[in-house]
Each structure stands twice: as structure tokens, then as C-alpha cells.
Amino acid sequence: MSQATMTKDTAPTPAPVAPSLAGKRLPRWSPIGFGALSLALAVGVGLAADWQSKVQWGLIAAILFVVLTFIASSAVEGTRQAKDRVATSFVWVCFLLAIIPLASLLWVTVSRGLKVLDGYFLTHSMAGVPGFEVGGGVYHALIGTLEQVGLATLIAAPVGLLTAVYLVEYGKGTLAKAVTFFVDVMTGIPSIVAGLFLLSIMLMFNLQPSGFMGALALAILMVPVVVRSTEEMLKLVPNELREASLALGVPKWRTILKVVLPTAVGGITTGVMLAIARIAGETAPIMLLVFGSQLINTNPFDGAQSSLPFYIWEQYRVGSEASYDRAWAAALVLIAFVMILNLVARGIARWKAPKTGR
Known part of the structure; x- marks a missing residue:
């Protein structure tokens, strides 16, 4: 066997490119799009079912967001990347579920508390002021x-x-x-x-x-x-x-x-x-x-x-x-x-x- 034939036969085969690096990926704006679509679908479901609670709408939107993310990512990027996106989406959903009540509480407190919060309220007591009347302070x-x-x-x-x-x-x-x-x-x-x-x-x-x-x-x-x-x-x-x-x-x-x-x-x-x-x-x-x-x-x-x-x-x-x-x-x-x-x-x-x- 010639030296050229041996070199040709023993030449290393190039390693295949990982499919996760060369495959298709969802656009960067996809999470925002999935969120908007989930919110729209949740509002539609809530109105169709005559649910008045915005909390129910939010929970439905969160579930739809995770489901849509998994389906789209599985179809485009593969199951492995879809699982990663679902985990990330779940973290973001939990973060928003924790922030929304806190932000709502702070908004209600500020909006209602500013009605009487002024210098008079901070420098006067309730001495001589009936509880059901306007006036007094803290x-x-x-x-x-x-x-x-x-x-x-x-x-x-x-x-x-x-x-x-x-x-x-x-x-x-x-x-x-x-x-x-x-x-x-x-x-x-x-x-x-x-x-x-x-x-x-x-x-x-x-x-x-x-x-x-x-x-x-x-x-x-x-x-x-x-x-x-x-x-x-x-x-x-x-x-x-x-x-x-x-x-x-x-x-x-x-x-x-x-x-x-x-x-x-x-x-x-x-x-x-x-x-x-x-x-x-x-x-x-x-x-x-x-x-x-x-x-x-x-x-x-x-x-x-x-x-x-x-x-x-x-x-x-x-x-x-x-x-x-x-x-x-x-x-x-x-x-x-x-x-x-x-x-x-x-x-x-x-x-x-x-x-x-x-």
C-alpha cells in the first residue's frame, strides 16, 4: 500500500457541528410576542367565560405563555432548547407573580395615602378631633x-x-x-x-x-x-x-x-x-x-x-x-x-x- 493511500485512509474525520449551535433559533422578540399573544388570549377567555377577576386573567396568561413558548421552541429549536426556554419562562412568570401584588399594594397605599399626607398631618395629633371628622394628624x-x-x-x-x-x-x-x-x-x-x-x-x-x-x-x-x-x-x-x-x-x-x-x-x-x-x-x-x-x-x-x-x-x-x-x-x-x-x-x-x- 502506498504512502498516499495510507495518509488518505488515516486522515481524521472532522467533528460534526453541534445541532444546537447550527440549528434555527427563535427571534429575540419572541418572548415579548408570546407574552402579548398570551395576554390577548387570556383576556378573550376571561370575557367569554364572564370572569371578572383580573387575577384569573393573569394566571391564564401565565400558563398560556409557558405553553406557547414550549410549543414554538420545540418546533423550531428542538426539545432540549424548548425545555431550557420553559424553565426560563417559568422563572420569569414566578418573578412577575411575586412583583405584581407588591406593586399593587404600593400603588394603592401611595394613591390613597397622598390624599391627606401633608405637613399638617405630620405635625398634629388627634387631640380634640372626632374620629369620623376630617382633620387631625399622626x-x-x-x-x-x-x-x-x-x-x-x-x-x-x-x-x-x-x-x-x-x-x-x-x-x-x-x-x-x-x-x-x-x-x-x-x-x-x-x-x-x-x-x-x-x-x-x-x-x-x-x-x-x-x-x-x-x-x-x-x-x-x-x-x-x-x-x-x-x-x-x-x-x-x-x-x-x-x-x-x-x-x-x-x-x-x-x-x-x-x-x-x-x-x-x-x-x-x-x-x-x-x-x-x-x-x-x-x-x-x-x-x-x-x-x-x-x-x-x-x-x-x-x-x-x-x-x-x-x-x-x-x-x-x-x-x-x-x-x-x-x-x-x-x-x-x-x-x-x-x-x-x-x-x-x-x-x-x-x-x-x-x-x-x-
């Missing part, structure tokens, strides 16, 4: 919320932070397991239980209702959230940083203070803000321990106080058009309060975060 409730949440944070944040440091850096054995167990149990405690616990103490020692008693109940609800969030953030700090600090002869307490906590300060701050948002909307402890008031009380240690959640419930209970407007405006103030706290937390976390270099 100043007394805003002061109560700021003081009660502030006191609860001053109590719960250090306790939760130090507990998390103990569990991550020192905790071993039965005590650490017991603390972890009770923290997990406290995470699911209803707010009314914390209120009843403090109410029993008030009755035993003949204490009067005050904003401080409400702050104690809110602190009980806040501690487990701070502990869990801080614990997870501390676990994310690389052990190499601890070992490097200890290798230089730095004591463990100073390593925690100067290395571990500054590294995790962003996550810790975010966790504290989430805990504040958790307690800022609680109503049951305030009803049991603070009682509410129509007057301005700037002393949280003496006398009844109001709060934004209690004010919202109180105004909604009145049942008049004016009270409904005040309730929605107070809800908008509460949302703005939580949003501002989160923005401040992000700013502090970015400011205090350790600087990274090349």
Missing part, C-alpha cells in the same frame, strides 16, 4: 413609634450581637445547643405571646402602661432575628482572617473586635434593619401594653402612647371616609419609615465595609 403616633422602636433596638441589638458572637466564636457543647434551640423557638413566637408575657409582669408588679413596656415586648421579638442574621454573617467571615490575626499574637477578643466584626458589619447592619422592620409594624403588644393615646406623649416611661400600627388599626376601626384616609396616610408614613431605615443601613454598611485593594 404626629403623636410617629413619636411613639420612634421612641418604642428606638428603645427596643437599644436593648435587642447588643444582646443579639453578643449572643451571636458567643455562638460562632466561643459556643461549644450543651449550652450553645440550648441557646441555638431557644433562639430558633423564639423566632416563631407570635407577637401577642410576648405582649401577654409583659402584661403578666405588669399585673404582678402593678405597673402602668407605657411606651417602655411596649419596647420590651418588641425587643423580645427582635432579639432572635438579630441573633440569626448576625450569626450567619459571622460564619461567612473566612477563618484565614482569624488565623492570621491570632498568628500575629493578637488576643481573640481583639481579633473579633477589629477583624471579624468589621468584616461582617454590612450584613450585621442589614440584619438589624430587617429586625427593626419586623417590629415596626407590630400592633398586638402596643394594644396590650401601651394602650394608645390621642395626645402627644414624648415620655415613653410614663403614660400611654400611640404608634403608627396602632393608629392605623384605630382609624380603620372608626369606619368613616376621613378615618380611612388617615389610616392609608399613616400606612404610607410607616412604609417610608422602614424604607428610610433600609437606605441608612445600606449607607452605613458601605461606609464601614472594609476597603478592598488590588
Whole structure:
């Protein structure tokens, strides 16, 4: 056999091009087209079946969108690519289903709350204003919320932070397991239980209702959230940083203070803000321990106080058009309060975060 024949016979065969790379593909605008077609079909089905709920129309449109995407992709791109597109479509549908209620809630709150939300509403209380009449404001409730949440944070944040440091850096054995167990149990405690616990103490020692008693109940609800969030953030700090600090002869307490906590300060701050948002909307402890008031009380240690959640419930209970407007405006103030706290937390976390270099 000649050398030319051997070279020809042993020449490698070129690898075939993968069909997924060389095959046809749907145009980029296809998801938008499928979405519009699904929405149109869903509206038609809803009108034909005489369904008045827009939620039903949306669910039908979501199902049709996934089905149409799978059928078209299977016919053009193949089954494998169709499955990938269906998974992507399902993710987008779930995202929209989660966003729509939140956006709707925010839109209703803003549109109805802006009717009476002005400088007068923020700087006046309900003293001397009947609940069914126009007028009055939210100043007394805003002061109560700021003081009660502030006191609860001053109590719960250090306790939760130090507990998390103990569990991550020192905790071993039965005590650490017991603390972890009770923290997990406290995470699911209803707010009314914390209120009843403090109410029993008030009755035993003949204490009067005050904003401080409400702050104690809110602190009980806040501690487990701070502990869990801080614990997870501390676990994310690389052990190499601890070992490097200890290798230089730095004591463990100073390593925690100067290395571990500054590294995790962003996550810790975010966790504290989430805990504040958790307690800022609680109503049951305030009803049991603070009682509410129509007057301005700037002393949280003496006398009844109001709060934004209690004010919202109180105004909604009145049942008049004016009270409904005040309730929605107070809800908008509460949302703005939580949003501002989160923005401040992000700013502090970015400011205090350790600087990274090349």
C-alpha cells in the first residue's frame, strides 16, 4: 500500500457541528410576542367565560405563555432548547407573580395615602378631633413609634450581637445547643405571646402602661432575628482572617473586635434593619401594653402612647371616609419609615465595609 493511500485512509474525520449551535433559533422578540399573544388570549377567555377577576386573567396568561413558548421552541429549536426556554419562562412568570401584588399594594397605599399626607398631618395629633371628622394628624403616633422602636433596638441589638458572637466564636457543647434551640423557638413566637408575657409582669408588679413596656415586648421579638442574621454573617467571615490575626499574637477578643466584626458589619447592619422592620409594624403588644393615646406623649416611661400600627388599626376601626384616609396616610408614613431605615443601613454598611485593594 502506498504512502498516499495510507495518509488518505488515516486522515481524521472532522467533528460534526453541534445541532444546537447550527440549528434555527427563535427571534429575540419572541418572548415579548408570546407574552402579548398570551395576554390577548387570556383576556378573550376571561370575557367569554364572564370572569371578572383580573387575577384569573393573569394566571391564564401565565400558563398560556409557558405553553406557547414550549410549543414554538420545540418546533423550531428542538426539545432540549424548548425545555431550557420553559424553565426560563417559568422563572420569569414566578418573578412577575411575586412583583405584581407588591406593586399593587404600593400603588394603592401611595394613591390613597397622598390624599391627606401633608405637613399638617405630620405635625398634629388627634387631640380634640372626632374620629369620623376630617382633620387631625399622626404626629403623636410617629413619636411613639420612634421612641418604642428606638428603645427596643437599644436593648435587642447588643444582646443579639453578643449572643451571636458567643455562638460562632466561643459556643461549644450543651449550652450553645440550648441557646441555638431557644433562639430558633423564639423566632416563631407570635407577637401577642410576648405582649401577654409583659402584661403578666405588669399585673404582678402593678405597673402602668407605657411606651417602655411596649419596647420590651418588641425587643423580645427582635432579639432572635438579630441573633440569626448576625450569626450567619459571622460564619461567612473566612477563618484565614482569624488565623492570621491570632498568628500575629493578637488576643481573640481583639481579633473579633477589629477583624471579624468589621468584616461582617454590612450584613450585621442589614440584619438589624430587617429586625427593626419586623417590629415596626407590630400592633398586638402596643394594644396590650401601651394602650394608645390621642395626645402627644414624648415620655415613653410614663403614660400611654400611640404608634403608627396602632393608629392605623384605630382609624380603620372608626369606619368613616376621613378615618380611612388617615389610616392609608399613616400606612404610607410607616412604609417610608422602614424604607428610610433600609437606605441608612445600606449607607452605613458601605461606609464601614472594609476597603478592598488590588
